[in-house]
Every structure is written in structure tokens, then in C-alpha cells.
Amino acid sequence: MGFVAFQQITVTDADDVLNTLDTFCAANGWTTNNNSVFGNGRRLHMQKTGSETVHSDLFVNLRSSDPKEIHFNDSSNVFHLGLNMSEVFTLADDPMRQGESGTPVYPRDSVGAGQARGAGVRFLSPDPNFPANQTAFMWIFDLPDLVIVYLEYSPGRFNFFYFGEMKKTATFTGGQVFGASYSYEVTTINADLENQPRFMDNTNDHPNNFIRVDFDTTTDRWVQNHTSGSGFTALQGLIGRHLNRFFIDASPNVFNGKAPLIISYIYVRRAGGVQQSHLGFYEHVRHINMQNLVSKQQFSVGSADWQVFPFRAKGAIIGGIGDDTLSANRAVAIRRN
Amino acid sequence: MNFSSTNAAGHRTFADPGTSLGSGVNVLGDEGTLMFIRPDTILWGHAKNRFSQSGQPARTSNNRFGVWPWIDSDIDDQIDSQGGEYQKLPATLFGALSQPTSQGIFGELEGVSWISGFNNAAENTFVVDGVDHVVFQSTFRSDIEDFWAMELDAL
Numbered sequence: 001m002g003f004v005a006f007q008q009i010t011v012t013d014a015d016d017v018l019n020t021l022d023t024f025c026a027a028n029g030w031t032t033n034n035n036s037v038f039g040n041g042r043r044l045h046m047q048k049t050g051s052e053t054v055h056s057d058l059f060v061n062l063r064s065s066d067p068k069e070i071h072f073n074d075s076s077n078v079f080h081l082g083l084n085m086s087e088v089f090t091l092a093d094d095p096m097r098q099g100e101s102g103t104p105v106y107p108r109d110s111v112g113a114g115q116a117r118g119a120g121v122r123f124l125s126p127d128p129n130f131p132a133n134q135t136a137f138m139w140i141f142d143l144p145d146l147v148i149v150y151l152e153y154s155p156g157r158f159n160f161f162y163f164g165e166m167k168k169t170a171t172f173t174g175g176q177v178f179g180a181s182y183s184y185e186v187t188t189i190n191a192d193l194e195n196q197p198r199f200m201d202n203t204n205d206h207p208n209n210f211i212r213v214d215f216d217t218t219t220d221r222w223v224q225n226h227t228s229g230s231g232f233t234a235l236q237g238l239i240g241r242h243l244n245r246f247f248i249d250a251s252p253n254v255f256n257g258k259a260p261l262i263i264s265y266i267y268v269r270r271a272g273g274v275q276q277s278h279l280g281f282y283e284h285v286r287h288i289n290m291q292n293l294v295s296k297q298q299f300s301v302g303s304a305d306w307q308v309f310p311f312r313a314k315g316a317i318i319g320g321i322g323d324d325t326l327s328a329n330r331a332v333a334i335r336r337n
Numbered sequence: 338m339n340f341s342s343t344n345a346a347g348h349r350t351f352a353d354p355g356t357s358l359g360s361g362v363n364v365l366g367d368e369g370t371l372m373f374i375r376p377d378t379i380l381w382g383h384a385k386n387r388f389s390q391s392g393q394p395a396r397t398s399n400n401r402f403g404v405w406p407w408i409d410s411d412i413d414d415q416i417d418s419q420g421g422e423y424q425k426l427p428a429t430l431f432g433a434l435s436q437p438t439s440q441g442i443f444g445e446l447e448g449v450s451w452i453s454g455f456n457n458a459a460e461n462t463f464v465v466d467g468v469d470h471v472v473f474q475s476t477f478r479s480d481i482e483d484f485w486a487m488e489l490d491a492l
Contacts, residue, residue: 171419
């Protein structure tokens, strides 16, 4: 089937993001395990049987908090929204520490007491609190399952998170994927620095995209998408050592101004840390250079409708908005039908 | 295929073209390349991924037309999956009206794709979506990045 549902809706606050998502997902094939008050916000746990991840259901765990209070394991930064995935749901466990008793293991294994694992969304500017009445764009796909949420917190500026599974091109245990904009913003919006949001991609220091994969002798692992270095990491997206980078830099086409839709392949570094094998790719979403497009613009290719969103803001660069260079125009196009 | 009795740089296949004449503006008149592209009504240009005098010359980022993914050094490390699956990537022609390159994508060579040479060999065959493919290497080269596959689709 692929595309299942889309909605554009106003969310009043951080809790409303979870409640709205809960209602939307429950109407489109997901089962709610729990939606209740937790700390300064709520906890939401949902579940669905995936089409690609045959060894386990897709369990997703979300938290909201305002004032923000979600600490992730790699940082002292605090987040308004957090999510991760697991292979079990236990109400008695912390919402961001589900299924943690040994396996699967997250890439950063040292987590302080009360801290979370996974990825988050936070807002520092223009408001340290969760901006009220944001516009939410929500998609639900299946075959394979993928849920995407984009939040426009001020005109032309976005945060995002997603969860689901990849389309596999190889045989392995796992396949779940989730991620979020790390959401670091001060007085300017930077598109090409560490800490910055990269859809289906990652920075080296701040993992915000995760993949579940067993490979070689390593089992029960959630791995972060890592753009360089060595070790057991996943590779995807646009940055660094990845084949997609070529296409984003080669577009838009100088001959007709068009930008190709770029498949985001996912690889894993094999034991030894050098050689890489393909795992799959993201269905329903493509990377694109949006130099000749505007945020939220819709276009069609044949019978397929797409809508384009920047990683954070179109033209965002080191030092502020306004540059129209290649790196400032990395974006995603998401199916609308 | 550009034939040579020696292991010359220009002895290559069209999927990963090259020349022994060095980098620079690729205009008709260079020798050793294996593919020509006509991007507009005036110009014919060379597609070349590599240059220099050696048997396995270096990739050039200074070319005007080329073929992805052989131009990308990332493919050197791409091997088959744990289950033995191989991924094929479409041969994609790129170029620009002026250097440097990577300013436009012309399209794909139908039926031609990159495939990893890891644990692979020329004349191997495989089937994707019911279509037979046969594997080739780049003349005398047999490193991971030197292989390609062609569909054997009945017309």
C-alpha cells in the first residue's frame, strides 16, 4: 500500500503532539499501549507489527515535557520531546528506558541515572519553552511502516521525528529505524555544523538516528548512523562517506533546474570497521536539493505526489539564514499519496 | 572497450571510462576515453572517471563528464551483505557545461549497473526481478570497484 494517511493540524503544546499523534496512529493501524501523565508531560507507547522487521513488533516510546526535562545519555542538554524504539513494552519501566535490561544495546552505553536513550527534539529559541500552537505535519506509511512528524515552530523553521522500519535489501535481524532533529538552535540556524538536524543522517558527536541490526558477531544492537570513523556503525544520508552525497551536490541540474529524488541507502560497517554492506533504504522519503524549491512545496513526478521539507530551514548556514549554497538546501521530499 | 596490449590507464570499459592524458577540460580531441556525451547542440565531451599513466589511475574530480558510482571512492569498501546479497547501483551519467563537474545529471545507462567485485568474478550471472544479469570486470582490473553488470533482457 505505502501511503496510508496524512494530516496537517495545529498542536497546542508538547503534550498535544503526543495526544494528536496517538489519535492519528490509532486510527491507522497502530495500537496504543499507554498514554498517560509522566513528569512534566506525558508518555506514549505504541506498537505495530511491521512488514520488514519480522523478528519483533515495532515498539515506539515517546515522551513530552514542558518545562523540558528529558536528558539523553550523550549530553547535558535537555529536551522537550524524546523518542526511542524497543522490542518490548513494560509500563513499570521508565518510558525512555524500555527493554533495557541488557539488550538491545544503544551505541552510547553509559547512561546516567534518570537519563534517556534515543533521540529528541528541543527548543531553545525563539522560546525556551515549547512554542505554542505549532503546525504539525504527520504521515503514516506501511509496507514498510514509517511514521513521520514535522513541526513548524515558526514560519519556515522545522523540527522533526520519525519511527518505523527500513525497506530491507539484505537478510538480517532488525530493521527498525527512528530519529529526530537534535534541535540545537541559538541565535542563528546552522545547517552544516555538528548538533544540527539531519533527516536520515547523523552527526558524529550527537547521534540522532538509530538503526536496529544484528551483523557478524554483534547481536542485539541499536547502532547510530555515523558519518566517519570506524567501528560497528551504520551509514546513511548525505554527509561524509556516503554515496548519496554525490547526487545532492550534483543538483539541481544546471540544464533544467530540476533536482532528482535521491534514495537514502543504509549501510553497516562490517567487523573490522572498513568494509560496508547494504542493509536497505528509506521507502516513502527521498533526499533532495531544495535550492529551486520552497518549504512545504508540493510537486508530482508521474503519479507520485511529494512534499519538500528542509532539515531545519531553507538557506540555513553558518551565521544565519540567507545563503543559497548547496549545503544549505539539503532537504527531504515525503510522499503525499 | 578501449583495447590495449598493455595495462595502460586508458584500457578500460565504458562504465568506468578514463584516459592516460591527465585531467583538465575534456573536449573532443583527448584520447583514451571510452565514452562521448553530447550535452547540447554544439559540444561533444569525454566522459572520464580517471586519468594518469598508471594501470589503475586515480579518480579525478576535475573531469567534466563522468559515470557514477565508479567515480565515488566509497564503492571501494562496498561488499556483499551477510546473507550474500549484492546491491546494484545504476550507471548514472553526469556532467556540466563548464568545469568543475557535478552540476547536472543526464540520466542512466539502461541495463548497466555497478556491482561489488568482492567475492565476485567476471561472467558470473544473477537474476533480479526475473531479469538475468551478467557480471564483467574492467578489462584487466579486478578490485572491488572495477566490476559492472549488464541486463540480459530479451527485446
